[in-house]
Amino acid sequence: MKLFVRIVLTVLMVLLIAYCGVVGYMYVNQRTLQYAPEGPVTALVDTSLSSAEAVSIPSGDGLINGWYQAPRAGKPLIIYYKGNSGSFSDEHARFEQFVADGYGFLAFDYRGFPMSPGEISQTSILEDASAAFDWVSQKGFPIVVWGRSLGSGPATYVASVRDARALLLETPFLSAATVASERYPFLPVDLVMQDQFPVNAWILEVSEPVLVAHGTGDVTIDVSNGERVYGLAPNKDELWIEPGAGHGDLWDRGIWAHAEPFFERAMAGK
Incomplete structure (x- = not known):
């Protein structure tokens, strides 16, 4: 015994x-x-964004590098907060569509991602997100905020502490800690995770109208995250759940057909 x-x-x-x-x-x-920052960089000259310019914006102890174009009269400027993988420049088809419809845009890589050297952390990403907003707000255009995946964290944070016209969240998480807990339920994620991006807390302070887009086939961030984020938003506009769509499918599935009228409603104050 x-x-x-x-x-x-x-x-x-x-x-x-x-x-x-x-x-x-x-x-x-x-x-x-x-984080998964590695990836190729698309040169601006290799896109159809002939009127856009490359910009460098001071942030913290370094610079964030991105692309900028002013909107046509009467249209807002979209600040695009990218997701977790590679460079924002890989998504140039989105920016080309924005510009074709008269919208301006600012898109960039957080420090530590391909076009912006530095170290990655929640603190640096939020610092970069705020620096980008403050830089473009000096241009005097109305601003709408678009955050995709990881970008839903800084996008929501910025909307909670700055004045924008609208907040669009594409495949957002309730928090990064929620996603980690779903993947590793046997680990004490809440105790050891440093970069938790508490969207569930920040969204409560967002006064702008909110559109949340998610797909039921998303295996990276479960659709329940988007549904719960939308449920917490004080100023709800639209929850678009696309049947069968995965984490990277929503652009091809027609998110712009939801985003553009959403931005128009926000600009009209409806």
């Missing part, structure tokens, strides 16, 4: 040590596991 107890205690100790090792590894390497 004593031998059996010793065996059980030894097994439990080994499991505890292994569990602590996993937690320790994920804590030390969490930002490497959380």
Whole structure:
């Protein structure tokens, strides 16, 4: 009997040590596991954005690099907060559509992503997001904010502390910690995760009208995240749930057909 107890205690100790090792590894390497900044850069000259310009905006101890174009008269400017993978420049088809319909835009890479050197953290991303808003607000155009995936964090944060006309969240998370907990339910995510991006808290302070778009086939950020974010928004406009759409499908599935009238309603104050 004593031998059996010793065996059980030894097994439990080994499991505890292994569990602590996993937690320790994920804590030390969490930002490497959380972010995916690598990816190619598309040159501005290789797009149809012939009137856009490359810009560098001071942020913290460095610069964020991006593209900017002013809107036509009567149209707002879209600040686009990119997702987690690669460079914003890979999504130039979106910006080409914005411009074709008269909208201005500012899009950029957070520090640590391909076009903007530096270190990635929640603090630096929020700092970059705020710097971008403050820079473009000096141009005097009405601003609408669009955040995709990871970008739903800084987009919501900025909308909660700055004055924009509208907030569009594409495949948002309730928080980064929520997504991590869904993926790793056996880990104490809330205790060890540094960059939690609490959209669920920030959205409560957003007075702008909100559109949330998500797909039921999203396996990166479950659609329930978008539904819950929309449920918390004080100023609800539209919840668009696209059946079967995955995490990167919404542009091709027609999000612009929802976004443009949403921005028009916001500009009209409806």
